[in-house]
Amino acid sequence: MTNISNTKPIYVAAADIHEWARACAQSVGADAGVAQHIATYLLEGDLLGFRTHGLLRLRYNLECLRDGRSRASGEPLVLKDRKAVASWDAQLLPGLYVLPKAIDAACDKAKSCGTGTIVIRRAQHVASLAAYLSLATDRGFMISMFASTPGQRAVAPFGSKQAVFSPNPFAIGVPTQTQPILLDMSLSMTAAGKVRQAIAEERPLPFAGLITPGGEYTNDATTFLADPPSVLASLGGKDLGYKGSGLTLFSELWTMALSNYGRRQGSEDGDANTVWLQVLDPSAFGDQEEFLTESQAQLDAILAATPIDANQPVRVPGSNAIALKKQQLAEGVSYTPAVWRQLEKCAVMCGVDLPEVISKP
């Protein structure tokens, strides 16, 4: 155990923490490929700044592998395949293992058909969608992704105070002439993780993103743990929540209805996800260089827009994440003491010592 401060971040070399996480996964039975993917795509979440879906989730993944909620080896089952699309059953293999494979398959289909679409049922928790986007953008392709959770109900449809939907992430990746555009967002006003974080920090949410059993929109995070609890509101809130509600319905239909695997089948599946992913080959629609010129023009137009606050330049989705990854690869990945304590628990569980802490240059 490293002797660590209660407040200062801990830094560790990316390669070291990757190797450690891989060894942890292998120690609980994951085969080589599964262990490698778990380490790579959880770490990628940390590198890009999606801390709630980074190695903080290693412990959950290890527990699932140990107790059989995740399969430790094997391959997804192809349920159906037609030229440009396929439907897979991940059979509770880690989403971290299955999604990169699915993106690969979708890229191959996009090359021959223009688009490639894979829907996947029963992928054990997929963590952050952002972590996978560059698998497509690095090949010059566009990608869109949805994930839903048949075992969860947390988001109320507009006009209701009862949770029906899961809090579904949506992500896109688009190559440009410079850095890719990477967007990963939830379609609800906020996510359960952010509400729990507010509770832990004893502060209200910055906006009224919850609906109480009385039907009031509130920023009081503690209502989320009350009995009965509040539920997550759809993007758009009190005035325009029908838009966010419609978008969440979009994500539920494109995942659960299309895969024929929804709440009727998967209500006991815990955090397992149903996933939609689609890769597009821009050269099937036009000219690849022309496409990159257009996407770059979009990026440039956003960066050139007059900011509301002169000290806050307008940002392009993904730019902070990409800068943070570059910095952390060079200077070390940073963890809060709270997350580091979770990693220490994994180290004990697996009997694999955490790597050396480094000092920030």
Added chain:
Amino acid sequence: MTNISNTKPIYVAAADIHEWARACAQSVGADAGVAQHIATYLLEGDLLGFRTHGLLRLRYNLECLRDGRSRASGEPLVLKDRKAVASWDAQLLPGLYVLPKAIDAACDKAKSCGTGTIVIRRAQHVASLAAYLSLATDRGFMISMFASTPGQRAVAPFGSKQAVFSPNPFAIGVPTQTQPILLDMSLSMTAAGKVRQAIAEERPLPFAGLITPGGEYTNDATTFLADPPSVLASLGGKDLGYKGSGLTLFSELWTMALSNYGRRQGSEDGDANTVWLQVLDPSAFGDQEEFLTESQAQLDAILAATPIDANQPVRVPGSNAIALKKQQLAEGVSYTPAVWRQLEKCAVMCGVDLPEVISKP
């Protein structure tokens, strides 16, 4: 001219007003097919309750046909085609004529490949996306659509007070065991048409959906006509506008970047649209009956959710539109006196008398 009240709605038989609109379009040079489509899909907007994109837009369409901004005959050009996708140049044919053809082509591709995707540049104004959705859902297919407008800048990216994006609609259609789910919404907080309506009615917007040149979020609709004007805010507003901004960017990239036809090429194209549409064949991913059971389960779950206001049952996207269409087909299509006056101008322009007004049963 019918002698009409200044306040009471005017009712007219759907078949009569369709024939009238068709004859008007033909009188300004549209060939038979183009005229037929213009009448059908503008009227469909009225039937479904999308009044701002119904026959109110006939006059604009007629003017475009008369002065050559719209092509009155001919076919879209296929620029590129690969198994599951194609890119078309509508050559400024009316979107009302080209979109149904594109959906047909996408359905054929979906049948053989699982998905069919068409992007279209230079479609003259497409009116309401909702009007086209049933072309796919009636065949048991799912559809998603985006439209953008290279000649327009009206929506500010999050963090900015300068318009970069056009106010882009997004629509989906999904069959169920009963009525289809039909969603058609703008990805900005509000649309220019709604702001102009508020100005005409001398009332503020119901929420702060505009950003002033000073960078303030405001509900004051009149700022939209000031010099310099306010701009439309992204869905999510002051707190969560990065989500709506990301979604609008999604729609701009999937239309303009993919078609290689954005603001660099189309800034002088007026209201002409770039369109993305994708049809999915659920039977390529799983079982069609199972799919319909799932989409119906989604619909039922929403309808069963406890409403915030017991007098306002939770609604499913499209249910009001479908009910209104049924009612108007039975009882007559209703027009406000203001819209009727626009139709009277069309009647004069074309020398085609408006049909008999009917009294509501």
